[in-house]
Amino acid sequence: MEPELLHGVTDGVATVVLHHPAKRNAMTAAMWAGLPPLLEALAADPEVRALVLTGAGGTFCAGADISTLQGSPDEAQALAVRAEDALAAFPKPTLAAVKGHCVGGGAQLAAACDLRFAEEGALFGVTPAKLGIVYPSSATRRLVALVGPAAAKYLLFSGELIDTERALRTGLVDEVLPSDALDDRVAEFTRVLVSRSRLTQAAAKEFANGRTDRDAHWAAQARAAGETAEGVAAFLERREPRFTWTTTSG
Structure with missing residues (x-):
């Protein structure tokens, strides 16, 4: 089958599948x-609460599919950076569900997600030193923010798999699941994400990603949405809250 990005939306959760099984899902230039654009469409879908x-x-x-680097490595890297940045900027919670190898561009994409859950036996590696590639500054900063300077240097300098x-110890992943338990845990956790306040999540994501000039904006959104009042009322009434704020609310 041709390399492609598969996607679907179920119960508020969008799933994007990297599909290139002939090369262990290596990313082609087209992917x-x-x-x-796929992420942009999913972000605009009001039914999507998490990805x-x-x-x-x-x-x-x-x-990355190494064959795509033979023509124009700079162009291939620019495509990867745009994809990584688009994933990091996705306005709703994102989670990488990792089985097997998560290497090079795969690790770059996983690091651009908000959270990473992995199955036992998965292997991670950041491998530009094996190819003489200068790792992008945006990807390097994101990796350092996740694992710290020392662990990032270990990965980048050596290209070794961990x-x-x-x-888990370095913070590259958030949870490790036994074999065959990953899918159920991801489904369980995304149900939790979908049940929570989108307002809280959107503001928290902005702040966590380093945007610190929007306190007044989010305070106004919170007052207008009434989400705090609903959350407190639901807690006191021992029921599930009905949060209604969406990214189009303000």
């Missing part, structure tokens, strides 16, 4: 180029 990025079969993504135990 890199196709990710930003899961995963790979087809038993692996997440083995990186297991889930070390990835």
